[in-house]
Amino acid sequence: MIRIFKICCLLSVVLSCSTPKPAKKPVQLAFLSDVHLHDIYANFSNTNYKGIENPVTGKYNVIRSMDSQLHSTRLFNENYFAFQSALQEVAKRGIKIVALPGDFTDDGQPANVKALKSILETFEKQYDIQFFITTGNHDPVRPFPRPGGKHDFLAEDGSEQIIVSDSSLMRQGSYKNPPIITPDVQFWGYQDIAETLSGFGFFPKASNLFWQTPFSTYNFDTYNFDLAKSQSELDKRTYNVQKSTLKIPDVSYVVEPVEGLWLLAIDGNVYLPKNETSTEFGGASGNGYNGVIQHKKHLVSWVKQVVLEAKKHNKKLVAFSHYPMVEFNDGATNELKQLFGDNKMQLVRVPNLEVAETFASLGLQLHFGGHMHANDTGVHKAKNGQTLFNIQTPSLAGYMPAYKVLTFNDDTHVKVETVVLDSVLNYNELFPLYEKEHAYLKASQASKIWNKEVLQAQSYLHLTDWHLKELVRLRFLPNDWPEPLKEKLLNKTGKALLLSVQDASNAINLQILEDLDSWTINDMLVDFYRLKLSDGLVYKQIGAARLNQYKMLSEALQKGNDADLKLFGTLFLKTMSGQPSVNFSINLNNNSIKALED
Template sequence: MNKGIFSLLIFIFSLFSAQQKPVQIAFLSDVHFQDLYGNFSDNDFKGITNPKTGKKTILRTMEAQLHSTRIFNENYFAFLKALDDIAEKGIEIVAMPGDFSDDGQAYNLRGLHQILEQYHQKYGIEFYITTGNHDPVGPFRKDAGKDDFLGQDGYPLGIYSKDNIGKINHRIITRDIAESGYLEILDELKNFGFYPKKENLFWSTPFAQYSLKDYSYEKALQKAAYTQRMYDVSEGFPVPDLSYVVEPVQGVWLMAIDGNTYIPKNTHENPANAENYKGAGIGYNNVLTHKKHLINWVKKTMEEARKNGKTVIAFTHYPMIDYNDGATKDIKNLLGEKKWQMERVPQDEVAKAFAEAGLQIHFAGHMHINDTGVRKIGSKMLVNVQVPSLAAYIPAYKVLTIQSPDKMEVRTKVLNDVPRFDELFPLYEKEYEVLQKEERKDSWNKDILKSASYHDFMLFHLKELVRLRMIPGDWPKDFIEKTKGFTGEDLLLLVKNTNKQKEKSIYNEAFKKWNMEDLLFDLYKLQSADELAKKDIPAERLQQYQILEKLFLKYKGNDPTTLKLKSVFKILTLLSHGDPADHFEINLKKSTIKRIGN
């Protein structure tokens, strides 16, 4: 064959293959980036010296981490590991559904900017960010600080933006710890989706009037300005909305929805008063009442996309679908309306509104959980994929592969091993020594410093979080006291005797291996990691839970403790049998979602 013709055929084949290559998007949510090795623009403090590395480090206490739903320090290393993984896989689009920083502080935003820019320059990765309730904490900048940074002597160190706030006498003052508002975040991170780039094929906001047909970079740039992205959250209270839609590659529209709704506490106050706004943690329930223009914008965008043959992938910080796998009612009945973060569960009207607007695929964060939710409204289907946090159990990110406009694959990438995850452990040793001197009864368990991997560290974090915060805060004290010493065998005998049954086939001894503390810990594992949690629960115990759930289901008595245990096992069963949440395929044409074997 003529060499010229052969070369031409190879070129055509390569071009065709490149065009057929599926688009991949990685979703990194709730990174909660805190710059361990950052610096302040107005203070020489660079942190305390780590005896292991000799590095100056700005970190929070372990005490603070184990009382929070997220860690503050080791997630720095997990973030780098995730980005390295993504780069190695050749993925060039990364979407970040909010809470990309600790609390939107200037020094953390600068550090995040530097890292994203490094990976963009080195690997060509394009980052697209949307806001979360931690960035910004409120619509406008406000003074703030933290009481729980770690000092060189092992005692807490306060870092504040001004001197008349905070509880800790040993303190650092820097304006860089203030909570940034929308304006500061937009200025620092505009290159990561919030502003258009010349290479984008399309970029728009809810406030832009142009269509794809008459799009130009110049028009988009004008509409990206802060002053062009305001709406009245209440009459006379203009606040920003940084939502945007972008076409980073031919045929795919990424819709970054700013789901933050900052409602004024007092409508008679000055609209510019940063302290007069409620937090946005409730999510989409407030969008339905105070940010309805987003629903209209989504509908308009979906119609435009359909007309032009575009595939739309939306992402927001907040879930659009109930993520409790059908257990929400039972959780409320057991614990109460305001426990287990029930106020954050989206109403059914949220899914209905966005499904009817035409939205089909949505990625969310906020809850630090792994989950998939599906709602079918007539002939329409909305799939909500909950992206886990890198700063909580189970630490993971999602990869979406768009095989075709109708068929997509979602895979969960768990970060089991993270280089340098134990780099800060010597500093926590000092902190623990101080707590021992103070004879603190509720001190954290030092065994967490024996963790052999990042996965183990995050699992231990969850265990301590359950012990120190979740059980005391969410569960009825009388129930915890009455069941405190129960083993699995006690639960089995309780329900067998109550039902007056003799299940001879059940081997009681096997149930002695675990207790009530294990049961509640496993419940939170399943709530956090969905099906991925089953790898962290002994298979024998999972089978025993199923046996107990069936036995408790038969209970018809009225003993309060037994009824609560009946609810616990029902909730556990529901949480462990949700929609596929690890590796699965979404078929929009057939309106199906199916698990893919790994």
């Protein structure tokens, strides 16, 4: 009997050793940035105003005008549908952790923040998704509440409707439509936004394995939920900026949502007071990490501490915030400054080299940013040999709409996938209302009316492409491009520009000249913005043949004698290059990056 028992035990050991353990599911996260959610079905708390009735759906909509959208770097209305379509895709992929790197609403208005909360709670309950948020320059617009609203909502007849939170924001003169005044469009500050969205990272949950802020007195070894909760109140998470006596909240946190993964959410907003005694602050848009390393030095010290703790306890560390940590112009920032000046092309948002060096030298390896509405990968190797990978997440509210998926294959090998959002349910639901707007603008003989072909868009992706083309025509070219440079470029064919810088006696293939004659520099400039915003995502849309033609022309411009055209040629070539940014893998051991097939 004893012998039989020993044999059974031996068989049990052998079988347990030979039976393979089920493969551990890779850790996956999705990053959805710059959603700029606007509640197009808003119900205001103090007024009977319901918006304008859609003649097709019968629903009432509170929306911004198409004209305002086509002068902005983002869509205000259709992204309401795009965000939920993206979340549906994420849910189908089985991804259970989603990070939002700032600008999750448009200006942190109560109506929009509450709409976001409702959407996130729905997906949280239905698909068991954990959401983690960090702040952007649009949420909050300023650290403390202030009057807000817009003058470019759409009225029933296609004209503009003013909706503000305070009569002080009304312009002098009469209004075609009676102004709507409601507190639901004020600009909320930190307190209201963080408390309303308290369940999405800003405060600890009992289910978190770890949660900490820059102001916590505990570490991973001494952590417990009750202690974290007691130290999470916003009045215990403040700092002074410059010589201001006002204490500003900092809602940064690190959280362990699943075993072995630390998400580091950095509040990169820097608001500077107008003067030493002022309670009025400037916005955070142009400060970014240049401002952080100067005015929020406590964050740098804390990030260093988090990196060391993560290594000590063998945690996978992923940072995300609204602002980029590494230059995002593919090394063309100097050319942009020389051509356009320091205050154009969003150059005030470019982080200084000191920023990249600071965070790379701390040992931070992975950071997902937003703010630029652009797809890009920046890599910086610090003097101490440490390497930082800054992965820019595109906006869902502009061209090319996409989100990022990060997969940990193991502790040191990660894969990054960029998922383009093409099909969006109901993307054209509001088009009948824009028809009214266009008719009104035409009847009133408005100048520079937007192109009605926008309303022929066959998909959400197509709509964002039209948005970009009109943005270039209505805003970027008139406002950003110097007149002398435009005179040298606009309305010329590629062939004409080539012959203007290259001696006609030089042998030029006739087929090449014919190809260059089939498009204008205006087309090339639209593709310049497509490349600048989308990087490798747009290669297929432009096509290899056209990209080669742009390359040949740009190289010819570099060899010419015109200083501006030489710079433009260099700028275009750099914009066509850069680190892998679509689908790629990163080896965190040797700090290498490799492009993967789309």
